Amino acid sequence: MKIKSVVASVIILLSLFSLINPFSADADEKIVYVVPIEETVEKGLLAFLERAVEEAEKANAEAIIFDVNTPGGAVDAAGGIGKLLTGTDLKTISFVNKQALSAGAYISLNTDEIYMVPGSTMGSAAIIDQQGNTAGKKAESYWFAAMKSAAVESGRDPIYAQAMADESIDLPELGAGKGKLLTLTAEQALEVGYSEGTVKNLDDLLKKLGYENAEIRNVDVTFAEKLARFLTHPVVIPILMTIGSLGLVLELYSPGFGLPGIAGLSALLLFFYGHLIAGLAGFETLILFALGIGLILLEFFVPGGIAGTIGFLAIIASFFLASDNIVHMGISLLIAMTASILLSILMIRVFGKKMKFFRRIILTDSTSTDKGYVSNKNRLELIGVEGTTVTPLRPSGTIVVDDERIDAVSEGAFIPKDRKVRIVKTEGSRIVVREIPDRQ
Incomplete structure (x- = not known):
C-alpha cells in the first residue's frame, strides 16, 4: 500500500510540474x-x-x-x-x-x-x-x-x-x-x-x-496583397484611371450598357480595391465615388447641371481621399484626363469609320438629297410648267400655276409682277423660275 501511495504521489507531482512548465x-x-x-x-x-x-x-x-x-x-x-x-x-x-x-x-x-x-x-x-x-x-x-x-x-x-x-x-x-x-x-x-x-x-x-x-x-x-501592390504602383494608377474615364465617356455615347462601361467601371473599382487592401482608403471613399456616379446619372433625368457638377466633384474628391499623396494623385488625374481626350479623338477620327462598334456611336451618314433625305416632297412634275408672277420676285415671291399659289425664287434676276415665268428646277420646297420673254 505504501509503495502504491508513493507511486501515485510521484505521478501527481510530475503532472503538476508539467502543468506549471509545459513543453x-x-x-x-x-x-x-x-x-x-x-x-x-x-x-x-x-x-x-x-x-x-x-x-x-x-x-x-x-x-x-x-x-x-x-x-x-x-x-x-x-x-x-x-x-x-x-x-x-x-x-x-x-x-x-x-x-x-x-x-x-x-x-x-x-x-x-x-x-x-x-x-x-x-x-x-x-x-x-x-x-x-x-x-x-x-x-x-x-x-x-x-x-x-x-x-x-x-x-x-x-x-x-x-x-x-x-x-x-x-x-x-x-x-x-x-x-x-x-x-x-x-x-x-x-x-x-x-x-x-x-x-x-x-x-x-x-x-x-x-x-x-x-x-x-x-x-x-498573399494574392490580395500582390494585387494591391500592383494596383497601387505609381505607373498602374494613371493607366487604371485612363481606362476608367475613357470607358465611361464612350459608354455615354453608346446605347444601353456595354463593354466600354464595364471596362471603365471595372478599372475604377480595381483602383479602389487596391487602395482598400493596402490600407490607404476606407469604404467611405467608395461610397463617395458611388454617390458621384449616381448624381451624374441623375443629371440625365433632372437637367440643370447642378447634380452633374456635384457628382463630378464627388468622384474627384473620392480619388484624392483614396490617396495619401495629393501631388501624385493630381498628376495621375491629369495624365488620365489628357490620355482620355487624345484617345477619344484618335478612335473617333481614325477608327470611327472602320470599326463596327464606333459606327454605332458616331453619326457618319449625311442627309443629302442624293441619298433620299428631303424635308419636303420634291414636286418634279412642275418642271417646265408656266405660270404668272402675282408679286415681284426679288428674287423670291409668289407665282400662280393653274389657280395654285406657289412660293418661288428667280434664278437671280428681278422679275416684275404679272410676268410669264417657267419653272426650271424643284428642290423640295424651293421652286426656281425663269422669265419668259415677250413674243413680238
Whole structure:
C-alpha cells in the first residue's frame, strides 16, 4: 500500500510540474521571421510589412530578417516603412540579397543590422519624380535629412548615407562625387561600417547570428496583397484611371450598357480595391465615388447641371481621399484626363469609320438629297410648267400655276409682277423660275 501511495504521489507531482512548465524544451526554441522586400517600394508593400511585423510581435519572435532585393520606389512609402521598423521592439536585420537601392537603402538603414551577399550593392538614393526627373529642392532637402537621420539612428557614419543621395559629396575612394551618387558594394559596406558582415546565403546568415536551430517562419505575400501592390504602383494608377474615364465617356455615347462601361467601371473599382487592401482608403471613399456616379446619372433625368457638377466633384474628391499623396494623385488625374481626350479623338477620327462598334456611336451618314433625305416632297412634275408672277420676285415671291399659289425664287434676276415665268428646277420646297420673254 505504501509503495502504491508513493507511486501515485510521484505521478501527481510530475503532472503538476508539467502543468506549471509545459513543453519546457520547446519553450526555449527561438522564433525568427523572414520577410521579403522585393520589387518596387510602394504603399502596398507598407501594408504587407505592417502585417508581417504584427505577426512577429504577437509570436514574441527573436528577430525579423528582411530579405531585401529592390530598386527603390516611392519616398512616402519608404518613410512609412522606416517608421514601422524603428518603432518595433524586435530585432530587425536587413539581408541584402542583390540590391538595396534608393528607397531600399533607406529601409535597410532603418534596421538594427545589415548583412550583404557577395556581389550585392546598396545606395544610389536620389529622389526623382514620376517623370524620372530630379525632384524639387524641398523634396530633396527632406530626403537628405531622412537618409542622414536613418544612418545616425543606426549608429553609422552619416556621410555615406548623404553621399548616396547627394552627388555633390566627394568620396573618390569609393567612386562617389563629381556627379555620381555613392553605391556601396558588399566589401565597401563592410569597410565603412554599413554592413555587419558578408554571408553566402540565408542559411549562412542564420548560422552567423546563432539562429541555425531556431524556428524559421516565412511570411509570404498573399494574392490580395500582390494585387494591391500592383494596383497601387505609381505607373498602374494613371493607366487604371485612363481606362476608367475613357470607358465611361464612350459608354455615354453608346446605347444601353456595354463593354466600354464595364471596362471603365471595372478599372475604377480595381483602383479602389487596391487602395482598400493596402490600407490607404476606407469604404467611405467608395461610397463617395458611388454617390458621384449616381448624381451624374441623375443629371440625365433632372437637367440643370447642378447634380452633374456635384457628382463630378464627388468622384474627384473620392480619388484624392483614396490617396495619401495629393501631388501624385493630381498628376495621375491629369495624365488620365489628357490620355482620355487624345484617345477619344484618335478612335473617333481614325477608327470611327472602320470599326463596327464606333459606327454605332458616331453619326457618319449625311442627309443629302442624293441619298433620299428631303424635308419636303420634291414636286418634279412642275418642271417646265408656266405660270404668272402675282408679286415681284426679288428674287423670291409668289407665282400662280393653274389657280395654285406657289412660293418661288428667280434664278437671280428681278422679275416684275404679272410676268410669264417657267419653272426650271424643284428642290423640295424651293421652286426656281425663269422669265419668259415677250413674243413680238
